[in-house]
Every structure is written in structure tokens, then in C-alpha cells.
């Protein structure tokens with residue numbers, strides 16, 4: 001895979017999307033990161049949860065290629081229950 005990032009934008013989702021990192025849904029109205037770049041198939045924009053994207057800050061290309069959606073989802077769930085705990 002080759003990838004050249006053009007830009008990242010934080011947007012509010014106006015339609016349901018899927019996070020490329022955890023493969024979970026990004027709900028309508030949820031804030032997400034829209035990353036536009038040039039990949040193997042040309043120019044594309046991918047959607048990621050803000051939290052998921054935050055975990056990729058020091059990733060190398062190998063980390064991207066070996067991303068495990070199941071693991072990402074687990075980390076997201078963990079964080080979610082942590083904040084529920086704090087709220088309660």
C-alpha cells in the first residue's frame with residue numbers, strides 16, 4: 001500500500017460512516033477525522049473516529065498495514081466504559 005496524505009479535517013458526520021480503523025460505525029452527528037490522500041486507487045477520503053485516529057499518531061506504515069480492527073474496537077470499548085465509570 002502506498003499513501004500520501006493531503007489533509008486531515010475534523011468534521012461532523014452528516015451520514016452514517018464506517019471507521020477504517022475499528023470498522024465500527026460513525027454515527028450521524030458524531031465528530032470524526034476525514035483524511036484525504038492518494039492511495040493505490042487514487043484520491044480517497046477515509047473516515048476515522050477521533051479516538052482511533054489519536055492512537056495512530058506515532059504509527060509507521062507497518063502499523064497501518066497490520067492494523068487489527070478487533071483490537072481497535074476493544075480499546076474503544078475500554079475507553080468508553082472508563083468514561084461511563086467517571087460519569088457515574
Ligand SMILES: [Zn+2]
Nearest residue numbers: 019022049052
Ligand atoms: Zn474507530
